[in-house]
Each structure stands twice: as C-alpha cells, then as structure tokens.
Amino acid sequence: MSINIKRIEAETRENRLGSITGYTGTIKDLVRQTSCGCLKNKERCFSQASNCSSGCAQGYLSGIIDAAIVNHGAIGCSADVIGENTTLKWGQNIRNLEHSNVKIINTNMTENTTVFGGIDKLKEGIWEAYKRFNPKAIFITTSCASAIIGDDVKSIADEIEKEIKIPVVPVFCEGFRSKIWASGFDSAFHAVLTRIIKPPKQKRSNIVNMINFNGSARDYIIEILSNIGLVPQFGLRYSTIDEISRMSESAATISICGTLGSYLGNGLEQKFGVPYVKSIQPHGIAGMDSWLRALAKITNKEKEVEDYIKNEKLRIAPELEEIRNKLKGKKAVIGMGPSFAHNYIRVLKELGVEVIWGISWHFDQHYDHGNIPESTVALSTIEEETPISVCDQQNFEILNLLNKLKPDLYVARHPGTTVWPTKMGIPSIMLADEYSAFGYRGIIDFGYRLIDTLANNSLAQNLSSRIKLPYSKWWFEQDAFKFLENEVG
Secondary structure (H helix, E strand, O other), rough: OHHHHHHOOOOOOOHHHEEEEEEEEHHHHHHHHHOOOOOOEEEEEOOOOOHHHHHHHHHHHHHOEEEEEOOOOOHHHOOHHHHHHHHHHHHHHHHHOOOOOOOOEOOOOOHHHHHOOHHHHHHHHHHHHHHOOOOOEEEOOOOOHHHHOOOOOOHHHHHHHHOOOHHHHEEEOOHOOOOOOHHHHHHHHHHHHHHHHOOOOOEEEEEEEEEEOOOOOOOHHHHHOOOOEEEEEEEOOOOHHHHHOOOHHHHEEEEEOOHHHHHHHHHHHHHHHOEOOOOOOOHHHHHHHHHHHHHHHHHOOOOHHHHHHHHHHHHHHHHHHHHHHHHHOOOOEEEEHHHHHHHHHHHHHHHHOEEEEEEEEEEEOOOOOOOOHHHHHHHOOOOOOOEEEEEOOHHHHHHHHHHOOOOOOEOOOOOOOOHHHHHHHOOEEEEEOOOOOOOHHHEEEEEEEEHHHHHOOOOHHHHHOOOOOOOOHHHHHHOOOOOEEEEEE
C-alpha cells in the first residue's frame, strides 16, 4: 500500500482503505471476512445523523499555534468553531500557555455566492487572515458549497502565496466526499505532508514524533520516554509550523490512535523514511506493552523498555487486582471510533468487565501500511467471542441495542452517544480525553473511574424516571439493525 503524495487531495477512506459504516456480527467474523477480501459495506435505508469530515480537518488544524484557517463555505460550516475554541483554550491551560482564540475566518458563502462564484470572497478571506493573524501558514478548508460550484481554490491559493511568501494550502475536506468523517483528518495530514513538512536537514536520533489529539498526558509521555532515552515531539496541535516542518528529522513516529495516525505516520515513512510504529494502541496493559516494544525495536531501546515494563507492572499489580475484584461480573457496551472501540474492549476485559457488545463508528479494512488494524487482529485472538457492529453514530440503533442488552455500563468516546443511555438509566462514561486508560497508570485511574460511575448512578436513575425517550415502543420491539440493508459493493 502507498499514499499518493502527488495528488492535491487525499483519497477518501472508502477508496483507499475499504472503510465501511455498516456491519453486524462478531470480531472474529469481521477479521475473517476482511482477511479473505469478502467484507462489504451494508447501507442504511434510514440514517438519523452523522458527522462531517470538514469539522475533523478544521478542528485538528485549528490547534496549530501560528497557522490560520480560511473556511470557504457558508457561515454554518464554521459552527464547530465554538467547540474548537473551547478545546484550544483547554489545551492552552494545561500547558500554561497564554489564552488566545482560534485563528479562523469564514468566507460566508451565500445564495448569491453559489450562483456567481466565491472567488472574490475567498481572496478577501485569505488576505484578511494574513493581515489579522500574521500566520506562518494559511490553510483553506473547503465545503460542500465551494466544491459543488467548482471554485478553483488551488489557483487562488497559489496566486496569493506568491505575494505573501508563506504557504497557502488547500485542504479538500468537503463533507460529501466521504461518509467516513475521519477522512477529514487525512485531508489535513495530506496538506501538511505535501506542503509543510520539509526534507530533513539532519537526523535527530532521540526525537520521536507523537501524533495525538490534545495531548493531556504530555508530562507522563515525556517521563516514559525519558526513561528510555527519548524525547517526544508532539503534533500537530499546539505545535508551530517550524516544529511540524522538522518532523522528517525524527527517529520514529508513534500515535495515540491508529485511525488518526495511519495517514501521517505512514506518509512520513514513505516520503522521508521515518519509521512508523505499527502496534496496538497504548491503552491498558497489553496495549502499552505492544506500543513500547515496537518503539524499542526501531530505536534499539529493548533493554530499557523491558526494565520499565517490568517495574511498572509490579507497581500496579496490587491495585489492579483490587479493581478487578470490584468490577467482576459487570457488563458493558462500548461505542467509539474504530481503533478506540476495539482497544477498549480489550482494556475492559483486562479490568475484569465483560463486554457484551462493541460498536465502532466505522471500520478500516486495512491501514495505510497494508495491515488489518492491529487492535482488531489482537482482539480477534482472544478466546471469548465479542459481538460487534459498525455504525456512524446512529443513536436509534445504539439505544435499541442497549434496551435489549441492559448493560451495567455504557462507555463511549463522543458526547452525543452518552446523553441518551444516561436518560435510559444506564450509567455512562464519555471519554473526551484520548489518554484515558493510557498505559500502566492510566488503566488504574480508568478502573477507579468505572467503579465510581457504577457506585454513583443516581443521575441516570433520576433521569430515566422523569424523561420520555423520543423512540416509540414499536422501535424498541424491532431488530436493532432493521434498516441495515443487504450487502453492497
């Protein structure tokens, strides 16, 4: 497999990775079908809601310290800015950085613009971003409207770049391009990989690229890597354009999320020879073991890593046993992005919780290095079978499942899917932080959080007794996958 860096835009996940949004079965069957090349997507004849790849691209790039974004679309396409600004300030706060707002300008495409073209508005937006923010680079995120009318974003970017002497980079992330909103991350990384990252001037053998979302555990990661003689370079959020431009000089690239890291990690390896660590995610014990050992193999730090793993496991053993005893017999349902879902099924099993169903928002049949996702393969080797499904945050399916399964706990990674289970009376946890259950300390903290949530479920109980759900009795009597149609190519 390879990433086509000669294109001006990233290929969608459906075309590049065979990604799907519709499936129901088991983890072993999913791997079996993927391995033999016979896994096909199931379409829904009814869809309640989804997300937009533009938001993923814009949200991720908005965290670069000295870059600006021009969102070429209707004003509603920048509605995510409110959340992006909140996230930015949270990240600034944990890093003791001066608070500032996201540097985003929207071109406010209107009905008139869609008829007569938006080139003038785009030019005005780029110049305004340049004068207002004095950025080191400007990213132009496209929208459905700008793509449908065919505005030549690249030509305008090239024209103005010659005048202002900084990169002006199109990011082709319009929502209708892909049903997999993670394609928006790929669009952002493609822009960075092809236009921002430069060939290495010198190799830095102790620096490791760390691809993450917001990096709340940066102090812990710095501590872990310092034990083995390495230094992390976090990216892309809260990094500068100069720091990002030097990612080609690092000894290796690691990631907190297989879905997030696949494009940039494999792209850096393909284009600049920077090895990408291909392991299961560093959540829980097996995940951290795999992550550290794969990094050690690349950086020749095997002894240091084995010593660290041994000491950390000894340290957490008493608390881990206590947590397992308290969680024994508890049943949970998981709903997350694909790499997180399949990793956290394993993490909950490590804590003694029975996962009776796992839901992922999509599934990549392989990553950009050609392998079936490592977390999925690892989970399929566990003796117990795990029922799973794939749906792009369709709450009507999720609530139907929860109503039938009646778990003790629902664990999710997107807030919109924890509100309704709580209203059903099911204690729910929303993992906003990608470093929940990260490593040996993290699994202990996560275990206590599960215990606390199960012990303090009065909110869920009170809500369920007072709130009427929007779904009828008829729907809860149906099969949860009633609207999942026959397999299509």
